[in-house]
Each structure stands twice: as structure tokens, then as C-alpha cells.
Amino acid sequence: MLQASQQGERSEGLSVDMDDFVELNPDQRREKVNSDQRYQALLNARGALAGYRGSLVWHGPDGSQRLMRSYYDRSGARRQKTLGSRSPQTEALKAEWDQRRAQAVQVFAERRETMERQAAINRALRLGRVPLIAAKIIRALDEAGLLGAGIRVAGTNAVYAYEAAAGVFVDAGVTATQDIDLLMDARRTLRILSSEDVPEGALLNLLRQVDRSFERTRETFRAINRDGYLIDLIKPDPRPPWKMERDRIGSGEDDLVAASMEGLAWLENARPFEAIAIDEKGWPVRMVCPDPRVFAAHKLWLSGRVDRDPPKRRRDEAQAAVVGRLTAAYLTHLPYEGDDLRVLPKSVRQSAEPLFRHSQSTFP
Structure with missing residues (x-):
């Protein structure tokens, strides 16, 4: 992993052209x-x-x-x-x-x-931006009482919420994805608002209401459908490491089991960010994601991990820059300061600060 000083120097040079944002017309x-x-x-x-x-x-x-x-x-x-x-x-x-x-x-x-x-x-x-399959999954989670109540949309799809709140379109190269990350709060007892259609309140069965072809892969935190669309259920590393935490929503043996990952505690503890985006068919979709400031800082941190695939690191860096710039330029009620950022380690917070400072000096 890059040291904070190295990462900070690199982020000073990050730039996102104004062409990365297209503002909505009247x-x-x-x-x-x-x-x-x-x-x-x-x-x-x-x-x-x-x-x-x-x-x-x-x-x-x-x-x-x-x-x-x-x-x-x-x-x-x-x-x-x-x-x-x-x-x-x-x-x-x-x-x-x-x-x-x-x-x-x-x-x-x-x-x-x-x-x-x-x-x-x-x-x-x-106006439609959110891929239809992602929108259907998010709506299913919302109707089941999980969205914002133990499950947040993380990863690339969160950018759709940030751009919707800002009233802009982000370059499609930054948002293109064939998967969705669902961040599970392992500290909470999560229950699906069940009916006879969702036996045992299982998350996988809920996903099959969206697309019957979803199956759990050998990586038990992941589901895939016939088109190759992936759903990953993730959660933060337990603290302390030996602490036993909930790792699934349903009780079925074949349900998804959340994978623990370093750094996700920052997203879990960040204030929730809610926005209404629009899917490819023109239908709105309510999204609950981590605070965009914490999202950008986390993405920049990911881009500095030497154990991460180089293509993913470059994509992480680009998303960090775009979301940092978007937040500073359009979401001005979220300055890069204050108690909301204490969920981040000091070194991570300081490394990401130039993303927002650079943005603020660029836009009037």
C-alpha cells in the first residue's frame, strides 16, 4: 500500500476535465x-x-x-x-x-x-442512467425493507446516486459495470419483509424474484445470472478479528455469505446518502449509499493498494477523482471537513483532501 505522503502527492496531480460532467438541460x-x-x-x-x-x-x-x-x-x-x-x-x-x-x-x-x-x-x-438489472435489484431490496436498513449500495453503482443528486451526468466510462456491491451492516439483525414468495427470508430467493437465473457461485458471497451479471455481498472486517458477526441475511444453507473486506468499516460508519436516480426505462429508483466524501477517500485508498489488480486500481483512482470533484462542485453542503469524516483514518482523510481542494479551486 502507498504511504499517505506518496498517495497525497499522487492525488495532487489527479485531474478531471469539465467534459466529465454534463449538466442537465432546463x-x-x-x-x-x-x-x-x-x-x-x-x-x-x-x-x-x-x-x-x-x-x-x-x-x-x-x-x-x-x-x-x-x-x-x-x-x-x-x-x-x-x-x-x-x-x-x-x-x-x-x-x-x-x-x-x-x-x-x-x-x-x-x-x-x-x-x-x-x-x-x-x-x-x-434521463435514464441506472442499468435496468441494478435498478430492479435495488428496488427489490427497498420493498423488502433492507435498503438503508442494513444494506447500502456501494461500489460503482453508487456514482449514479451522486450524479443524480448533483444534477449532472458523469462520463459513462466511469460508471460502466456488470456487477453490484451490496454492503451489509453485520452489526444489525436484518430481516426481509417476507411473504410466501421469499422462503426463509433468504437474500438469494429475493434476488430470484428479480431474475430466476441467479445462482450462488463457488465464491459464496457472490451470485451470478445467465447473462453474467454479478452481485457481491460484502461487509467490513470484524473488529477485533476474532469477533463473531452475522454474515448472512437468510437462514438457508445456500444463501449468500458476506465476504469480509478491509476498509469497508469506513463506508459502513459513514452517514447515509440518499438520492433518487433514474433507470434505463425512465423509472426512478431510490438509492442509499455511503457519503460521497468517504466513498471518494475509500476509492483513492483502494487505488494505492499493491495487492489490487492494476486495471481496478486505475478505475478506483478515476472514480475517486470524479466523485471528489463532483462533490466539491455541486454538493456544496458536504464540505470536506467536520465530524462526518472522522470515520476515516487520519492518513486516508488527508490523502484524499486534494481531490476536493482541487475541485473547489476549479469551479466558480
């Missing part, structure tokens, strides 16, 4: 705002509808019917709750529940239709 900016607002309204409607999962039905002979609520809990177990014998009060309760559920279904359908029209506009304006 039409794109307007529709990006509209898209974000309409997607948030759709998410709100989905959340409201989720409150009416399961069923509320009468059970038992006509003379002794009881109102029963059936649903799946967070562990995926089917639960039933008795709300009382049939009476004017329970009949009114069921009627109100049915009415509100019907309203929630209608609102969700209307907002989804609105979002379908918005997606067509987004496609026409070429």
Missing part, C-alpha cells in the same frame, strides 16, 4: 424534479397500501363467526389475530377496513399510472 432538470416528486408520492401510496397486507375475514360457523386478521410478520411467519366475535362493532370495523384498503389500492394504481407517463417523458429526455 427540460431535464424540470422533469427530474417532477419525477422525484411523483415517485415519492408513489412510494407513500405503496407504504399506505402495505398497511393493509393480509386479509380480514370471518371465520367459523354462521352462528359463531369471529373476525380474523391474517398476515406475515417480519420473520416471514404467518400470523392470525382474533379481533372479536361477529357483532355490529366488528362488522363496522371490517367495513371500514375494506373501504380504506380499496381507497389505498385505488390511490396506488392512480399514482403508478402517473409514474408510467412520467417514465415515458424521462426516456424521451434521455
Whole structure:
């Protein structure tokens, strides 16, 4: 690994041309705002509808019917709750529940239709950036209650969140990838908001809802589909090294087992960064990633590791430079200073500082 002073000197010479950023034009900016607002309204409607999962039905002979609520809990177990014998009060309760559920279904359908029209506009304006397979995976994690609650999008795909928040497009050479890294917080107990479609709450089964061809490889932290798209489940090295930590989400023997990697604790401990990006079909996708300042510093550190493949090191260096410049130029509410950066070792933090200082001196 490069010493901090060597890495700092090298980062002073990093430069990213303005051509690496293409700002959204006025039409794109307007529709990006509209898209974000309409997607948030759709998410709100989905959340409201989720409150009416399961069923509320009468059970038992006509003379002794009881109102029963059936649903799946967070562990995926089917639960039933008795709300009382049939009476004017329970009949009114069921009627109100049915009415509100019907309203929630209608609102969700209307907002989804609105979002379908918005997606067509987004496609026409070429706002779509996130690869479709990556977007589907991230949405599945979000709907399962994992995104931002123990799972973050790390690696190259995080750049889509940073550019979306900045209102720019980054050079495609920086973002092109055929995999996605899912950073797991091993300190938390993670559970999929299960249904009968996700047995044992397994992550691999959740991924198969996106693409049935996903299979775990011999590297047990990785899944691959028929097209060669890779999903890596990763987590920080335990501290201390002998500490036993959770390394999987599901309980199945064939589920993904997170690989421990040095340096990921910085991303795990960084403040979350949330943005709404747009996929290749024009549909928004909510993304939760590490703080871009910590991301850039981590990428620069990776680029200095002598045990990393040279092509990956050069790509890491380019991504560090781009994200550092983007953050300083457009995400000005995130200066490269303050308590948020204490998750980084001092040497790593100091080595990455020129990325942001150089950016700030370049842009007005």
C-alpha cells in the first residue's frame, strides 16, 4: 500500500476535465424534479397500501363467526389475530377496513399510472442512467425493507446516486459495470419483509424474484445470472478479528455469505446518502449509499493498494477523482471537513483532501 505522503502527492496531480460532467438541460432538470416528486408520492401510496397486507375475514360457523386478521410478520411467519366475535362493532370495523384498503389500492394504481407517463417523458429526455438489472435489484431490496436498513449500495453503482443528486451526468466510462456491491451492516439483525414468495427470508430467493437465473457461485458471497451479471455481498472486517458477526441475511444453507473486506468499516460508519436516480426505462429508483466524501477517500485508498489488480486500481483512482470533484462542485453542503469524516483514518482523510481542494479551486 502507498504511504499517505506518496498517495497525497499522487492525488495532487489527479485531474478531471469539465467534459466529465454534463449538466442537465432546463427540460431535464424540470422533469427530474417532477419525477422525484411523483415517485415519492408513489412510494407513500405503496407504504399506505402495505398497511393493509393480509386479509380480514370471518371465520367459523354462521352462528359463531369471529373476525380474523391474517398476515406475515417480519420473520416471514404467518400470523392470525382474533379481533372479536361477529357483532355490529366488528362488522363496522371490517367495513371500514375494506373501504380504506380499496381507497389505498385505488390511490396506488392512480399514482403508478402517473409514474408510467412520467417514465415515458424521462426516456424521451434521455434521463435514464441506472442499468435496468441494478435498478430492479435495488428496488427489490427497498420493498423488502433492507435498503438503508442494513444494506447500502456501494461500489460503482453508487456514482449514479451522486450524479443524480448533483444534477449532472458523469462520463459513462466511469460508471460502466456488470456487477453490484451490496454492503451489509453485520452489526444489525436484518430481516426481509417476507411473504410466501421469499422462503426463509433468504437474500438469494429475493434476488430470484428479480431474475430466476441467479445462482450462488463457488465464491459464496457472490451470485451470478445467465447473462453474467454479478452481485457481491460484502461487509467490513470484524473488529477485533476474532469477533463473531452475522454474515448472512437468510437462514438457508445456500444463501449468500458476506465476504469480509478491509476498509469497508469506513463506508459502513459513514452517514447515509440518499438520492433518487433514474433507470434505463425512465423509472426512478431510490438509492442509499455511503457519503460521497468517504466513498471518494475509500476509492483513492483502494487505488494505492499493491495487492489490487492494476486495471481496478486505475478505475478506483478515476472514480475517486470524479466523485471528489463532483462533490466539491455541486454538493456544496458536504464540505470536506467536520465530524462526518472522522470515520476515516487520519492518513486516508488527508490523502484524499486534494481531490476536493482541487475541485473547489476549479469551479466558480
